[in-house]
Amino acid sequence: MVEERAREKAGSEFEPLIVAYCCNWCSYAGADLAGTSRFEYPTNIRIVRIMCTGRMDPTLVLETLRIGADGVLIAGCHPGDCHYQKGNFMMEKRFDYLKKAVKNVGIEPERVRLEWISASEGGKWAALVREMTEEIKQLGPSPFRHMQIPKKTDAMIDAFKSQRLRWVVGRSQIRVEIDEGKYRQTVDAIMRDEIERHMMTGALKEKGPLTAEELAQLTGLQPSKIVQHLIALRKDGKVSEAGEKNNQYLYQLV
Amino acid sequence: MEHEPRVGVFVCSCGTNIGGVVNVQEVAEYAKTIPHVKHADYNLYTCSEAGLTAIKESVKKHNLNRVVVASCTPRTHEPLFRAACKEAGLNPYLFEMANIREHDSWVHPHESQKATQKAKDIVRMAVAKAALLEPQTEPEVEVKGSSLVVGAGVAGMTAALSMANQGFQVNLIEKEKEPGGMAQKLYKLYPTLVDASEVIEPLTEGVKSHKNIELATSTILKEVSGYVGNFSIVLTGPEGDRELKVGTIIVAPGSSNYTPPKGLYEYGLNDHVITQREFDEKLRKGEIGEPERIVMIQCVGARKGEIRPSELEAFPKSDTAELLRKILKARKDEGWPYCSRICCMNTIKNAILIKERSPKTDVVVLFGDLRVYKEYEDFYRKARDLEVRFIRHIEEARPEIVQTSEGKLQVMAYDALYGMEVNFPAEWVVLSTPLIPSKDEIMLARMLKIPIATDGFLMEAHLKLRPVDTNVDGIFIAGTVSGPKDVSESIISGEAAAARASILMGNGKVKTEAITAVVDEEQCIGCGLCEEICPYGAPKIEEGKSKIREILCRGCGSCAAECPKRAITMRHYRDDQILAQVKALMIPESSKEVAQ
Numbered sequence: 115m116v117e118e119r120a121r122e123k124a125g126s127e128f129e130p131l132i133v134a135y136c137c138n139w140c141s142y143a144g145a146d147l148a149g150t151s152r153f154e155y156p157t158n159i160r161i162v163r164i165m166c167t168g169r170m171d172p173t174l175v176l177e178t179l180r181i182g183a184d185g186v187l188i189a190g191c192h193p194g195d196c197h198y199q200k201g202n203f204m205m206e207k208r209f210d211y212l213k214k215a216v217k218n219v220g221i222e223p224e225r226v227r228l229e230w231i232s233a234s235e236g237g238k239w240a241a242l243v244r245e246m247t248e249e250i251k252q253l254g255p256s257p258f259r260h261m262q263i264p265k266k267t268d269a270m271i272d273a274f275k276s277q278r279l280r281w282v283v284g285r286s287q288i289r290v291e292i293d294e295g296k297y298r299q300t301v302d303a304i305m306r307d308e309i310e311r312h313m314m315t316g317a318l319k320e321k322g323p324l325t326a327e328e329l330a331q332l333t334g335l336q337p338s339k340i341v342q343h344l345i346a347l348r349k350d351g352k353v354s355e356a357g358e359k360n361n362q363y364l365y366q367l368v
Numbered sequence: 369m370e371h372e373p374r375v376g377v378f379v380c381s382c383g384t385n386i387g388g389v390v391n392v393q394e395v396a397e398y399a400k401t402i403p404h405v406k407h408a409d410y411n412l413y414t415c416s417e418a419g420l421t422a423i424k425e426s427v428k429k430h431n432l433n434r435v436v437v438a439s440c441t442p443r444t445h446e447p448l449f450r451a452a453c454k455e456a457g458l459n460p461y462l463f464e465m466a467n468i469r470e471h472d473s474w475v476h477p478h479e480s481q482k483a484t485q486k487a488k489d490i491v492r493m494a495v496a497k498a499a500l501l502e503p504q505t506e507p508e509v510e511v512k513g514s515s516l517v518v519g520a521g522v523a524g525m526t527a528a529l530s531m532a533n534q535g536f537q538v539n540l541i542e543k544e545k546e547p548g549g550m551a552q553k554l555y556k557l558y559p560t561l562v563d564a565s566e567v568i569e570p571l572t573e574g575v576k577s578h579k580n581i582e583l584a585t586s587t588i589l590k591e592v593s594g595y596v597g598n599f600s601i602v603l604t605g606p607e608g609d610r611e612l613k614v615g616t617i618i619v620a621p622g623s624s625n626y627t628p629p630k631g632l633y634e635y636g637l638n639d640h641v642i643t644q645r646e647f648d649e650k651l652r653k654g655e656i657g658e659p660e661r662i663v664m665i666q667c668v669g670a671r672k673g674e675i676r677p678s679e680l681e682a683f684p685k686s687d688t689a690e691l692l693r694k695i696l697k698a699r700k701d702e703g704w705p706y707c708s709r710i711c712c713m714n715t716i717k718n719a720i721l722i723k724e725r726s727p728k729t730d731v732v733v734l735f736g737d738l739r740v741y742k743e744y745e746d747f748y749r750k751a752r753d754l755e756v757r758f759i760r761h762i763e764e765a766r767p768e769i770v771q772t773s774e775g776k777l778q779v780m781a782y783d784a785l786y787g788m789e790v791n792f793p794a795e796w797v798v799l800s801t802p803l804i805p806s807k808d809e810i811m812l813a814r815m816l817k818i819p820i821a822t823d824g825f826l827m828e829a830h831l832k833l834r835p836v837d838t839n840v841d842g843i844f845i846a847g848t849v850s851g852p853k854d855v856s857e858s859i860i861s862g863e864a865a866a867a868r869a870s871i872l873m874g875n876g877k878v879k880t881e882a883i884t885a886v887v888d889e890e891q892c893i894g895c896g897l898c899e900e901i902c903p904y905g906a907p908k909i910e911e912g913k914s915k916i917r918e919i920l921c922r923g924c925g926s927c928a929a930e931c932p933k934r935a936i937t938m939r940h941y942r943d944d945q946i947l948a949q950v951k952a953l954m955i956p957e958s959s960k961e962v963a964q
Contacts, residue, residue, distance in 0.1 A: 131953070133953070138443070142443065149441075149469060152474055164941060166924040168926035171928065172929075199903040201925075208930075280930065280931070284932055
C-alpha cells in the first residue's frame with residue numbers, strides 16, 4: 115500500500131477501494147460483530163467511524179468520491195433505532211437527493227449506498243461488503259475525478275455547499291405543509307439549477323470572462339438555459355457584464 | 369494548533385488474535401514512517417498493565433501529545449486507553465483508536481498480506497485524525513436534589529417514596545382525582561391472591577403523609593424545558609398553572625387496557641361478554657354468582673401479527689407521534705402485535721377465584737399459547753387441580769361466540785388436541801385483553817423527547833442494559849409505560865428508576881457530552897433550521913445567531929449536516945477530521961512515490 119493503489123498498476127485485477135461511514139451505535143457495532151463472529155469478507159473496505167448517519171453532510175460523501183474512493187457506503191441504525199431518535203431518517207431524506215445528483219452528473223448511482231445495519235447484524239454486514247465490492251469491481255474505477263465535462267463533479271459538490279440547495283434540502287427534514295411529492299420536484303429542480311450554475315461559475319473562474327455562447331459550449335448546456343441562469347446569477351450578484359466580444363456580452367465572476 | 373502533533377502509535381498483537389494474521393512488527397515499523405509519528409511500538413497486549421504502562425512512559429519519554437492504539441474496537445476499550453492518556457497527563461480526547469482486530473484480522477484470517485496492508489491503512493487513517501484532534505472537556509452541571517414523578521400508580525408512588533426516604537424532595541402528580549392508578553381498580557393479585565388494596569393503601573397513605581412528597585392530583589405536566597439536573601416544569605392543576613424546578617424526572621403514567629371493538633366476540637352486544645378487567649370488578653362486587661359455565665378467551669386483541677411496513681411508510685418518518693396516532697387508530701380494530709405477558713396469570717387467578725367460590729362452575733380457558741413463567745407454573749397446576757379446563761385452539765381457527773335467539777351465549781371452538789369442534793353454552797364469556805399504550809402517554813413522550821418504540825410504548829435507553837433510563841439524561845421511566853408489567857414488576861421498576869435518579873441527585877453533579885455542536889457566528893445567518901431539526905432542542909436563535917446549549921446537545925451532528933451556511937461543526941468529528949482519514953487512505957503521505 116506504500117506505493118500508489120494496486121488498482122492503478124497495469125495488469126493486475128482492479129481492486130476497488132470502498133469507504134464506509136458507520137454510525138457508532140449500530141453499524142460500527144455490527145461490523146464489530148462480523149469480526150467477533152469471524153465472518154470473512156473482502157479487504158476492500160475502510161471504515162470511518164461517525165457518531166450518527168445524521169452527521170453525514172452530502173458534501174462529505176461527494177468529497178470522499180472526489181478524493182478517490184470507488185464507492186461510499188453509509189451505514190446506520192434501522193428506522194426507529196437511531197440513538198439520536200431520527201438521524202438516520204434525516205440521512206435517508208438527503209440521500210435521495212444525493213443519489214439523484216450523482217446520477218445527474220453521470221456517475222453510476224450504485225457507487226453510493228445507504229444501508230441499515232444493526233449491532234446484531236454481523237452477517238448482514240459481511241454479506242453487504244461482499245456484494246458491494248463485487249458490484250464496484252464490475253463498474254470499474256470511479257470516473258469521478260476524470261469527468262469529461264469540465265468540473266461537473268466539482269459543480270455538484272459546490273451545489274451541495276450552496277446555501278440555496280442546503281436550505282431546501284434542510285427544510286424537507288421538517289414537516290412540509292405542501293404536498294411532499296411537489297416539494298421533492300421543487301428540490302430536484304433547484305438541485306439541477308445549482309449544479310448547472312456552478313458549472314458556469316466554475317468555467318468563468320477557470321477561463322475568465324466568457325460569452326453566453328462560449329459558456330454553452332463549455333458546459334454542454336442549452337443556450338436558453340445559460341441565459342436563464344445568467345439572469346439569476348446577475349440578480350444574486352454573482353456575475354456581472356464585462357464588456358463585449360463579437361457583438362455578444364461577456365460575463366465575469368463578481 | 370499550538371503544538372506540532374507528536375503522535376505515538378501502539379500496535380497490539382492481542383495474543384494471536386491480531387498477530388496471528390497481521391504482521392504487527394511490520395505495522396509498527398511502517399507507522400514510524402507516517403508523518404507526525406514520533407514513536408511506534410508493538411506489544412502482546414496493549415490493554416494489559418504492561419501495555420498501559422508502556423503508553424504512559426512513552427508519552428513522557430517522547431513528549432507525545434497524541435496517542436493512537438491499533439488494537440480492537442473503541443466501543444469496548446476506548447475508555448480504558450483514554451484513562452491511560454489522562455494518567456499520562458494528556459487530555460483523553462487526544463486519543464484515537466485503529467480497529468485492526470474486529471475490522472481486520474478477524475475478518476481476513478486467510479489473507480495475511482492483505483490484512484497487514486489494511487492494518488497499515490487503518491493506522492495511517494487514525495494518525496491522520498489524531499494529528500487534528502483537539503482537547504475536549506465534558507461540561508459538569510449541578511443536579512438539584514428534587515424530582516418530579518409523573519403518575520401516582522404503583523410504580524410512580526414506589527419511586528416517589530423511595531426517593532423521599534432518601535431525603536430528596538419529590539413532586540408527585542396524578543391526572544386522576546385520587547392516587548392509585550390502574551392497580552386500585554384491580555381485585556385480587558396473583559399469585560398470592562391478596563387484595564390489591566393491601567398493596568395500594570400503604571402506598572397512597574405513604575405518599576399523602578410523607579414530609580418530602582408533595583402530591584398534586586387532577587394535575588398534569590404542561591411544559592418542560594431545561595436539562596439534566598435543572599428541569600423547569602409547568603404543571604396545570606385545579607388552581608391553575610404552577611412552575612417548579614427539579615433535578616430529575618420519573619415518567620410513570622401507566623398504560624391503558626385494550627377495549628375490544630363492538631361486536632368482536634359479541635362484545636358490547638351482550639352484557640355477559642366482558643373483559644377480564646370488568647370481570648375483576650364483578651368478582652369484587654359479588655355479581656358473578658354460581659354460574660354453570662364461564663368461558664375465558666386469551667389474546668383478544670393481542671399478538672396479532674406485525675405492524676405492517678406500509679403503515680409505517682404512510683407517515684412522515686420524523687414524526688413518531690403522528691405515526692403512533694395512526695397505529696393507535698389502526699390497532700383499535702385489529703389488536704396489538706405483542707404478548708401482554710400478564711394476561712395468562714390474570715386469567716388463571718380469576719379461574720381459581722371462581723373455582724374456590726363455586727367449585728361446580730365449569731371454567732374453560734380457550735388459548736393459543738399459554739405463557740406462565742417462574743413459579744406461575746405451579747399456579748397453573750393449581751388451576752388444573754381445581755379442574756379448570758384449558759383448551760388449546762389453533763391460531764387460524766379462533767373461537768366464535770354466537771347469541772341465540774333467547775340471548776344465550778353459545779361458544780364454538782376447535783380443540784387442537786382432540787382435533788374436533790367443541791360447542792357449549794356459557795353464562796359468561798370473559799376476554800383477556802392486553803395492556804396498550806395510551807394517547808396521553810404518547811403526548812407526554814413527545815413533550816419530553818423520549819422515543820416511542822414501534823409497539824407504541826416508551827423506549828428504554830437500552831432494552832437489556834439500561835431498562836429504566838431513557839435517551840434523555842435525567843429522565844427515567846417506571847411501570848407499564850414501557851410495556852406490560854404486573855404489580856410486583858411495577859414496584860421493581862419504580863425502585864429501579866428511583867435508584868437511577870438518586871445516583872444523579874446524590875452526586876449533586878453530572879458530566880455531560882463533550883462531543884457537541886459549535887456555531888461559527890460569523891457564518892451563521894440565524895435562519896433557525898438547526899433549531900427546528902434538533903431532536904433535543906439544543907440550538908436556539910438569540911439576537912439573530914444560533915446558540916448551542918451544550919448541556920442539551922447530544923452530538924448527533926444533524927444540524928451540522930443541514931446548516932445552509934455550513935456554519936455548524938461537530939467537536940471531535942469536524943469535516944476536516946473526517947476527510948483527513950479518507951485522504952490518508954488515498955495518498956500515502958510517507959510514500960516516496962506519491963502520485964500526482
